[in-house]
Amino acid sequence: MxxxxxxxxxxxxxxxxxxxxxxxxxxxxxxxxxxxxxxxxxxxxxxxxxxxxxxxxxxxxxxxxxxxxxxxxxxxxxxxxxxxxxxxxxxxxxxxxxxxxxxxxxxxxxxxxxxxxxxxxxxxxxxxxxxxxxxxxxxxxxxxxxxxxxxxxxxxxxxxxxxxxxxxxxxxxxxxxxxxxxxxxxxxxxxxxxxxxxxxxxxxxxxxxxxxAELTKLLENIYRSVNIGLVNEMKMIADKMEIDIWEVIDAAATKPFGFTPFYPGPGLGGHCIPIDPFYLTWKAKEYGISTKFIELSGEINTKMPEWVVQKVIDGLNDNERSLKNSNVLVIGLAYKKNIDDVRESPSVELMEQLRKKGANIFYSDPYVPHFPKMRDYKFDLSSLDITKENLTLMDCVIISTNHDDVDYDLILKHSKLIVDTRGVYRKNYMNVIKA
Ligand SMILES: NC(=O)c1ccc[n+]([C@@H]2O[C@H](COP(=O)([O-])OP(=O)(O)OC[C@H]3O[C@@H](n4cnc5c(N)ncnc54)[C@H](O)[C@@H]3O)[C@@H](O)[C@H]2O)c1
CATH class of the missing domain: 3.40.50.720 (NAD(P)-binding Rossmann-like Domain)
Known part of the structure; x- marks a missing residue:
């Protein structure tokens, strides 16, 4: 045979x-x-x-x-x-x-x-x-x-x-x-x-x-989840210390050995990284082992949308606005750039949390023209064009996913407040909060 x-x-x-x-x-x-x-x-x-x-x-x-x-x-x-x-x-x-x-x-x-x-x-x-x-x-x-x-x-x-x-x-x-x-x-x-x-x-x-072979795949994805959790925790520490985490990561990445850069963001998304590690957690129990790194990074990464919401609230507060009844535009619905996959996307969780607090939610994503059918979330929305008129109607714009195909200069020019979770704006601008 x-x-x-x-x-x-x-x-x-x-x-x-x-x-x-x-x-x-x-x-x-x-x-x-x-x-x-x-x-x-x-x-x-x-x-x-x-x-x-x-x-x-x-x-x-x-x-x-x-x-x-x-x-x-x-x-x-x-x-x-x-x-x-x-x-x-x-x-x-x-x-x-x-x-x-x-x-x-x-x-x-x-x-x-x-x-x-x-x-x-x-x-x-x-x-x-x-x-x-x-x-x-x-x-x-x-x-x-x-x-x-x-x-x-x-x-x-x-x-x-x-x-x-x-x-x-x-x-x-x-x-x-x-x-x-x-x-x-x-x-x-x-x-x-x-x-x-x-x-x-x-x-x-x-x-x-x-x-x-099965464990190899899990190691690869757990490695990503743990390192993203680590860098998200570093981001929160750096923020309190008034240090720019993006500058720090870029600097650390110049080391030619022993450091691989991972980048912070609004949370974990996709069908793999937020899910796969817990396959091992479950199986490890059969062997009497608890997977502490997996649980910890999961905990930190899941908290990220909440952290971003707080940044939005703080930014609006500085502009003498409350989140309730504010117009908030989320840029990027997909969980990562240049694709149309919204499974487990933190952008959606972010939208849900903001909506619960009374914000008027909009989104823009060239890859996702209409809000898709999802098991846990429902929004009757279509992607908003990024124009001067639409941007001036917004109280806050959140960069949640950094698709290449988005006019970030136009957003910078016409937005009152930008909460940037992806390090799109590396310089400091009056209207940009790095989150
Ligand atoms: N998406 C990724 O980037 C990625 C990367 C690496 C590994 N994986 C893994 O690959 C696997 C598939 O992921 P995906 O992203 O392609 O999923 P997907 O949801 O895009 O595709 C799965 C397909 O399987 C079909 N399907 C479901 N039940 C079926 C059945 N009984 N018979 C025939 N077809 C059936 C669905 O209709 C769907 O078209 C998952 O285990 C995932 O963890 C995904």
Whole structure:
């Protein structure tokens, strides 16, 4: 089985199925198609499937042209019919791994996916999980289920975990240039996994187990969360000491070794950094260990919107205004610059807190024309154009996300008060508060 699969990978006759056509799955499917490999994208969302088959991208940072090239040559097709899994040789799962209401891992998407494809899994396939999760998931949730069909791992099928490291909107890296970590359940699984990803990715890093690969991804994201928490705490200290944290970070970053700059902001956002660390917190309890760094950075980062609100209140107070009935414009709804993803965005939490205190809320984001449907927040708003007239109507403008495509000079010129959480304005201006 292994040799047949390796042969198919080598001569590129392998057919790949990617399940979950979201931020991770869609670029991955396009990367396989661009390398000349036939790909079928699967999703439970018929709208996404229809758009893919029509060559229309639903992400602003992925041009439709790229998608069209893949679909035109018929290298990429999409389907909602999981029975088609029997026609693919590689199954790659990129479905969500959120937290539930108790902030515990919610593996229901992974489990639903494996349950729905289980009847169609056949011998000779490789199954790869890419969703971020705690160590042990691949073997506890996938291995046992696939083996229940009577297949033997490493012989009849091959199981790997390979975490996704996609950084949407980052112009310096794409799916194929980001090195990829792969762990296999057996040595044969690993060999197949390395060959599979080696087809589209410049550098593949083999690890000794799926667990090591699962923990690698969590370490990367916990490292970011902890360092962002640290720099947010430093920001609050520097503020009290009347020191400009941005000047300090820029200076520290001149050290050629031993320091990596992280930047403060209005809080953590996105599907990864605010969520993934708590996958380890939950699993670590099974081993009697409490994850103190994770909890602490989570606590500091979650407090950030509150800190920004206080800065807004103070700034308005200095202008003899109260927050109640003030017009507040939030620049940037997405959780980070140059993308349209608003999941867990601190901008939204900020808007909610300000609204609760009686402010009239507006937002402007070139990537998010209308306030999207969200589980915990509801605003009936569309993105406001940044014009002199609109800016003069505002009592306060908050720079929450620093998209490149925003006229910051115009904002500076016509705003009474700016609360800048992203270090857009490095010099000191009368109307700018660094927060
Ligand atoms: N977004 C990122 O930048 C990023 C980066 C690295 C890792 N990850 C991880 O990758 C995984 C996917 O994240 P994402 O951002 O692509 O999520 P997403 O929400 O953008 O996409 C997930 C897709 O899966 C589909 N889906 C849900 N259940 C399904 C099922 N049972 N069968 C088929 N399709 C199903 C959804 O309709 C959606 O289109 C998560 O584990 C995430 O933590 C995300």
């Amino acid at each position: 292994k040799d047949v699969l390796l042969q198919k990978i080598e001569n590129r006759s392998i057919v790949v199925g990617v399940i979950g056509m979201g931020y991770v799955g869609l670029p991955l499917a396009i990367a396989f198609a661009r390398s000349g490999i036939k790909v079928v994208g699967f999703d439970i969302d018929p709208d996404k499937i229809q758009k893919i088959n029509s060559g229309i991208s639903y992400f602003k940072h992925i041009p439709s042209k790229l998608l069209k090239e893949a679909t035109n040559e018929n290298k990429l097709t999409a389907s909602t019919d999981f029975a088609d899994i029997r026609y693919v040789d590689a199954v790659i799962m990129c479905v969500p791994t959120p937290l539930n209401q108790f902030r515990e891992p919610d593996l229901s998407y992974v489990i639903n996916t494996i349950q729905s494809i289980l009847p169609y899994i056949r011998s000779g396939q490789v199954v790869s999980l890419e969703s971020t999760t705690y160590p042990g998931t691949t073997e506890e949730e996938l291995l046992t289920r696939i083996e229940s069909r009577g297949f033997k791992v490493g012989e009849d099928f091959f199981l790997i975990y390979s975490p996704e490291r996609e950084d949407p909107g980052n112009p310096n890296f794409s799916t194929s240039t980001i090195p990829k970590v792969v762990g296999g359940t057996t040595k044969s699984c690993l060999d197949v996994g390395v060959a599979l990803y080696g087809n589209i990715i410049e550098k593949v890093i083999p690890l000794s187990s799926t667990k090591a």
